[in-house]
Amino acid sequence: MLNLNLATKKWIFNTWDVYEPEYFVSVLWSDMPTCPVKCSSHASILRNKILCKTTGASKCSRIPDLPHRLGMTTFCERTFTQKGKVTYHTHLHIFNTNNRWRTPVDLDLFIRYQAGLRIEKLLKSDTEFNEGVVVKKWVRDHHRYYNLKEQERQKRITHTRYTQDKDLLLDPENSDLLPMELRSNGHKRVFAGSY
Secondary structure: OHHHHHHHHHHHHHHHHHOOOOEEEEEOEOOOOOOHHHHHHHHHHHHHHHHHHHHOOOOHHHOOOOOOOOEEEEEEEEEEOOOOOEEEEEEEEEEOOOOOOOOHHHHHHHHHHHHOOOOOOEOOOEEOOEEOEEEEEOOHHHHOOHHHHHHHHHHHOOOHHHOOOOOOOEOHHHOOOOOOOOOOOOOOOOOOOOO
């Protein structure tokens, strides 16, 4: 599992070294999903709506590939309610925006009232401590390791029956990640006759 987490970090950082994220977005879901698959499904809908709105595509199949659009790295983070129930929410690291939004408030309004307007499960509340969407400028020193620190924290929690892929929080289905340049991905090749 250590190799998988290390390879995942390298994969994420490989992308972020080329396209440094500009915004960090936390998204809460109104149904408080208790399964990472459901959280990923909600994130997929939001992602597709954002990409359709920003590219002008009428269908998801017409969304251009990166770098001809903005990109996202998506994480499903596990939290516990006051009653100890496990729920999931989404973190988006958004990059390659080409200065589409001037401030985090502009992106917040875009997600809530344009892209997310018809997404039933998107929590649209804006009350303190229960904001459905929180957008912040991406700060390298804080956000680069934010979700990766969560991986380490989750390893220490004893509720192992709730682990997903041994705490792999990255949502690869909804993330734009560049291919790794090294084909080995950290594996050593064993040549014939060397064993």
